Amino acid sequence: MLQITGVSRRFGDVTALADVSLEIRQGEFFALLGPSGCGKTTLLRILAGFESPDAGTVTLDGADLLGQAAHRRPVNLMFQSYALFPHMTVAKNVAYGLEREKLPKAEIRDRVGEVLEKVGLSAMAGRRPQQLSGGQRQRVALARAIVKRPRLLLLDEPLSALDKKVRAEMQLELKRLQHEVGITFVVVTHDQEEAMSLADRIAVFNAGRVEQVDEPVALYERPRTPFTAGFVGASNLFAGRACSAGLAADGLGVLPGASDLPDGTPALLAVRPERLRLGVGPGGASGGGPGGAGALRGEVADVSFYGGVSHVSVVVPGRAEPVLVATQGATQVRAGTRVVLSWAPGDGVLVPQ
Amino acid sequence: MRRSRLLYVPFYATYLFLYAPIAVLVVMSFNSGDSPYSFEGLSLKWYGELAGNAGIRDGLVNTLVVAAGSTVLSTVLGTLLAVGLARHSRSKVLDAIGVLPAVLPDLVLAIGLLVFYASVKMTLGLHSVLLAHTVFGMAFVAAVVRTRLTHCDTSLEEASRDLGANAVTTFFRITLPQLAPGITAGALLAFTLSVDEFVIAFFTAAPTEPTLPIVIYSMVRFGVTPEINALATLLLAVSFTVVIVAQRMTRLTESLS
Numbered sequence: 001m002l003q004i005t006g007v008s009r010r011f012g013d014v015t016a017l018a019d020v021s022l023e024i025r026q027g028e029f030f031a032l033l034g035p036s037g038c039g040k041t042t043l044l045r046i047l048a049g050f051e052s053p054d055a056g057t058v059t060l061d062g063a064d065l066l067g068q069a070a071h072r073r074p075v076n077l078m079f080q081s082y083a084l085f086p087h088m089t090v091a092k093n094v095a096y097g098l099e100r101e102k103l104p105k106a107e108i109r110d111r112v113g114e115v116l117e118k119v120g121l122s123a124m125a126g127r128r129p130q131q132l133s134g135g136q137r138q139r140v141a142l143a144r145a146i147v148k149r150p151r152l153l154l155l156d157e158p159l160s161a162l163d164k165k166v167r168a169e170m171q172l173e174l175k176r177l178q179h180e181v182g183i184t185f186v187v188v189t190h191d192q193e194e195a196m197s198l199a200d201r202i203a204v205f206n207a208g209r210v211e212q213v214d215e216p217v218a219l220y221e222r223p224r225t226p227f228t229a230g231f232v233g234a235s236n237l238f239a240g241r242a243c244s245a246g247l248a249a250d251g252l253g254v255l256p257g258a259s260d261l262p263d264g265t266p267a268l269l270a271v272r273p274e275r276l277r278l279g280v281g282p283g284g285a286s287g288g289g290p291g292g293a294g295a296l297r298g299e300v301a302d303v304s305f306y307g308g309v310s311h312v313s314v315v316v317p318g319r320a321e322p323v324l325v326a327t328q329g330a331t332q333v334r335a336g337t338r339v340v341l342s343w344a345p346g347d348g349v350l351v352p353q
Numbered sequence: 354m355r356r357s358r359l360l361y362v363p364f365y366a367t368y369l370f371l372y373a374p375i376a377v378l379v380v381m382s383f384n385s386g387d388s389p390y391s392f393e394g395l396s397l398k399w400y401g402e403l404a405g406n407a408g409i410r411d412g413l414v415n416t417l418v419v420a421a422g423s424t425v426l427s428t429v430l431g432t433l434l435a436v437g438l439a440r441h442s443r444s445k446v447l448d449a450i451g452v453l454p455a456v457l458p459d460l461v462l463a464i465g466l467l468v469f470y471a472s473v474k475m476t477l478g479l480h481s482v483l484l485a486h487t488v489f490g491m492a493f494v495a496a497v498v499r500t501r502l503t504h505c506d507t508s509l510e511e512a513s514r515d516l517g518a519n520a521v522t523t524f525f526r527i528t529l530p531q532l533a534p535g536i537t538a539g540a541l542l543a544f545t546l547s548v549d550e551f552v553i554a555f556f557t558a559a560p561t562e563p564t565l566p567i568v569i570y571s572m573v574r575f576g577v578t579p580e581i582n583a584l585a586t587l588l589l590a591v592s593f594t595v596v597i598v599a600q601r602m603t604r605l606t607e608s609l610s
Contacts, residue, residue: 083509
């Protein structure tokens with residue numbers, strides 16, 4: 001439905017977007033994920049019509065989008081700051097876009113009433129934005145954008161201004177609304193948890209390039225670039241060369257992993273903290289699990305308890321950074337305990353470097 | 354911590370210094386005697402005299418015409434200048450030149466305008482004062498509105514375009530209401546500055562159509578009369594009202610926006 005081909009944009013010496021190509025499908029909840037300054041917001045502004053790319057094309061339903069002025073595109077943007085008009089009531093804010101389409105008054109009134117009910121703000125129609133809470137403001141911004149029934153709705157960091165509790169609520173709300181109105185959503189975020197919980201597919205951006213496009217689970221379990229492995233969820237990364245059993249790590253010996261890379265390829269091995277098994281004692285549980293041949297030995301440096309999970313950091317000789325292990329609930333180990341770390345070969349993901 | 358009462362002495366002294374001359378002037382305007390310096394008794398006599406003075410009445414009308422006209426012109430032009438500078442220019446020099454007439458010495462502006470009018474062979478009259486006052490009034494409005502604009506969120510204008518409004522609709526429906534408090538403040542400033550402006554008006558007015566400050570100046574040359582005290586008191590009342598109304602209005606528009 002939306003086809004982005006070879007889009008590039010430079011600001012002076014800074015490359016915001018370098019040859020970005022993406023395809024976004026009808027009815028999809030698509031996330032652009034990346035650290036700040038990776039170009040994701042620039043792409044969003046190009047889609048909305050506030051920036052023009054130096055090169056590349058964007059088509060919506062097969063028709064060229066870049067040639068249309070911002071106010072004529074069937075695309076709406078929900079701003080990070082919400083950008084509600086402070087001198088208008090909630091109802092007037094929502095009606096603004098429809099009034100520009102010169103629709104009959106009765107239809108405008110009906111559609112505004114309908115959309116306010118959908119976001120649960122019917123009682124607030126006569127209020128001004130500054131009399132609303134953060135979560136309510138966001139609903140108004142959302143209502144103002146979807147009331148236009150755009151082909152494509154862009155959301156710039158939609159949850160970043162909300163506190164934790166409201167954020168979880170709005171997350172569900174956004175998914176429900178997207179399902180109800182059936183509009184294609186493109187959300188920009190730097191928060192990987194937000195992207196994973198909201199989106200059907202995620203494009204990971206780094207320094208103006210698309211690193212990987214995948215479904216959340218695939219992205220998490222099978223990162224294909226070192227950047228994705230490090231950015232999406234916490235990972236323990238080991239550098240070395242691919243071998244038949246996994247990775248021949250620099251200074252640590254052979255680590256188990258599933259590999260389809262040719263032997264000797266420089267690679268990173270990524271292991272999620274929750275996939276690591278923690279065995280106590282120098283010989284104790286080592287070599288216990290099938291294929292988990294006592295991968296690494298070390299000493300516990302620190303234990304942090306978070307309620308549902310505990311994070312254990314283990315110092316492994318021959319490696320500068322401690323290895324992070326996540327365990328369910330409280331753990332028996334203390335700082336100074338000697339432990340053995342192991343994992344199933346399928347949990348070690350090799351990423352070419 | 355208890356503060357020493359002594360600390361209040363310079364505070365009250367400052368206010369005394371600021372307002373004692375004005376208090377004297379107001380009291381003397383109700384003097385029943387002829388002397389502007391010694392108080393003889395309460396009377397509204399001089400206010401009556403003032404009402405009957407055709408010279409002052411004409412001067413007041415001229416001043417109001419000039420002030421109203423130049424306020425309208427400088428508000429419109431100054432607002433457009435400020436929006437243009439803020440949204441479509443990155444030049445600091447242009448920015449500075451735009452508000453320069455506000456800080457230029459009146460004398461320089463007055464002589465410059467007089468020379469300019471002479472060189473384009475324009476007749477002097479109320480229109481020439483009106484245009485002259487627009488020159489500095491516009492700069493004041495631009496400066497005030499410009500400050501307000503830097504605090505305005507540009508994403509509001511983008512949101513308006515995103516929702517399907519063209520540039521003109523966006524300006525009138527979104528930008529202008531955002532700027533309303535700044536524009537009101539700028540307009541009031543331009544009006545009050547024009548009402549009591551003397552130097553520029555003196556150079557650019559026709560002798561047959563003097564503004565109020567020029568009328569007062571020519572009366573004072575033959576000595577201060579209680580009539581002038583009465584006039585000054587009235588002007589004071591008007592200024593106070595305008596300032597208070599302006600404050601109330603900006604508070605009102607700010608609470609609305």
